[in-house]
Amino acid sequence: MEKIAIFPGSFDPFTKGHESIVNRALPLFDKIIIAIGYNSNKDGFFPLEKRMGWIKDVFKNEPKIVVEAYQGLTVDFCNRMKAKYILRGLRTAADFEYERAIAQTNKMLAKHIESVFLLTTPELTPINSTIVRDIVRNGGDASMFVPDAVDLKK
Ligand code: ADP
8 A cells, every 4th residue: 555645734935844854754655745735715925836836846856746736624635645644844842732733633534544743853943934935025035944946036
């Protein structure tokens, strides 16, 4: 049975923190679907197509990675993709509390799906998409926080 994980998020934009979680999870799974959750009534800061394109570029040489966009419940998307694992990253105690509630609720909705958490590498802990967006909005250079393939000026 193929081990398929979904890595769900808004990835607005995809950062070096996200990249690190995916790279470290690669040996654990046969396939990782990086899944951008979106809401058709609410735009992100960066357009969905741009976010998808960037992530595809980051992993263009990694055959185990697929990039998708989805709406609705993450567990429903997992079922459609035949994924039994949800991958998430943990930076802080605040992340833990937030993730705990989501993962325990997902477990009640779908018993066969496990959430798997990786702790951030210490130097990547402060990296946060919200802060990257604030830097970009205010004309600063946020390139050091994102993978090289993510050109925030484009
Ligand atoms: P969401 O909007 O669902 O919180 P994000 O795009 O912000 O999604 O993040 C997706 C996942 O990546 C979450 O599990 C989050 O905790 C994790 N993550 C975000 N930034 C980092 C980082 N710097 N290091 C490790 N994991 C991170």
